[in-house]
Amino acid sequence: MKMYVISDNIDTQTGMRLAGVEGVVVHEHDETVEALHRAIADGDIAIILITEKLAKLVSREMDALKLTYERPLMVEIPDRHGTGRTPDSITKYVREAIGLKI
Template identity: 45%
Template sequence: MRCFCITDDPDVLTGMRLAGIEGLHASTKKDVDAAVSRVCADSGIAILIITEGCYALSRERLDELKLSAGRPLVNVIADSRGSVRARDYITRLINEAIGIKI
């Protein structure tokens, strides 16, 4: 099983390729949707790595893919500029999920 990366950041794409992970550069919603369709059609790809910028372009489709399909596993990563999530993202997530303040 292989990994595949969809990114809007050329630095991330270069790094993934150096690590042996195939990928595509996608800067528009149309590009992201086409790349996701390609990944879903390829039964050899088990993990889809997508940067936050591309995820934001096609959030509805990717959320649906996360919840409905067993393959590919969708993993959202930060790009070379850093994460757009809040600093206390994990703490808030735990608090919302189980009600414990850390």
């Protein structure tokens, strides 16, 4: 099983390649949807990493794909410019999910 990154900038994709994760750089809505479908069709891909900017661009399509397919897992990641989330979003998520304050 492998991971695959769909990024909107070359820096994120290059960093992931250095870690052994293949991927693609796209910028437009249709390119992103096509990249998602190609990744889903590849039976070896277990996790799709997609930058937050692109995930917002194709949010409806991602929601439909998540409901349709059990695999792969789709994970939104920040790009080199950071994240649009609040600074404590991960700790807040953990606190709400398991009741543990970290």
